Amino acid sequence: MTQRLILASNNAGKLKEFGDILAPLGFTLHAQGEFDVPEAEEPFATFVENALEKARHASRLTGLPALADDSGVCVNALGGAPGVWSARFAGEPKSDARNNQKLIADLEAHADKSAYYYCVLVYVRHADDPQPVIADGRWNGEIVAEARGTGGFGYDPHFFIPSLGKCTAELTPLEKNALSHRGQALRALVEKLK
Ligand SMILES: O=c1nc[nH]c2c1ncn2[C@H]1C[C@H](O)[C@@H](COP(=O)(O)OP(=O)(O)OP(=O)(O)O)O1
Numbered sequence: 001m002t003q004r005l006i007l008a009s010n011n012a013g014k015l016k017e018f019g020d021i022l023a024p025l026g027f028t029l030h031a032q033g034e035f036d037v038p039e040a041e042e043p044f045a046t047f048v049e050n051a052l053e054k055a056r057h058a059s060r061l062t063g064l065p066a067l068a069d070d071s072g073v074c075v076n077a078l079g080g081a082p083g084v085w086s087a088r089f090a091g092e093p094k095s096d097a098r099n100n101q102k103l104i105a106d107l108e109a110h111a112d113k114s115a116y117y118y119c120v121l122v123y124v125r126h127a128d129d130p131q132p133v134i135a136d137g138r139w140n141g142e143i144v145a146e147a148r149g150t151g152g153f154g155y156d157p158h159f160f161i162p163s164l165g166k167c168t169a170e171l172t173p174l175e176k177n178a179l180s181h182r183g184q185a186l187r188a189l190v191e192k193l194k
């Protein structure tokens with residue numbers, strides 16, 4: 001049985017990662033852009049509130065179940081920043097290149113480069129679903145000043161995994177999904193939907 005699902009995101013990198021995991025599980029995925037759903041507001045200070053807002057927004061405008069992701073990179077020496085503000089860390093308009101530059105500059109004077117990616121997923125069956133399904137995941141690493149790799153998106157060229165000796169932009173999509181905050185969250189979510 002296939003299930004139609006709206007992905008409440010405009011981020012091409014996320015959409016690809018979701019598709020790689022969900023398509024083999026029998027979900028027919030539609031990016032919200034296919035339905036002309038505009039970007040939702042993300043005003044909240046917690047990932048889960050933003051993800052819930054995005055999921056409801058897409059479901060309300062399409063009449064279909066929706067899955068949203070709110071995620072970011074949390075840097076310990078920066079008190080968890082950019083965290084929930086990761087996408088707009090260097091201001092509007094969103095730019096991965098400027099976000100990465102600012103992150104490297106802000107961290108330059110700190111010896112502790114440890115960081116983690118965090119992802120929360122929210123699935124709603126309809127816009128007023130009283131029981132949203134929620135799952136999260138975390139992936140520890142370190143921020144490196146020198147960019148490495150061309151895969152992934154966002155902060156991946158600067159997010160280094162010591163046990164692999166690689167930045168996450170150097171991983172294949174399969175390798176990244178097997179380990180990432182998003183892959184962990186998505187597998188946990190799928191278990192809850194069974
Ligand atoms: O695996 C990842 N690899 C690299 N960077 C990542 C990853 N996961 C999240 N990130 C960064 C990108 C962005 O700076 C922020 C997410 O922001 P977030 O608002 O959730 O997504 P977004 O605005 O890009 O798309 P949308 O809200 O339409 O889903 O964290």
Ligand SMILES: [Mg+2]
Binds near residue numbers: 042087
């Ligand atoms: Mg966003």
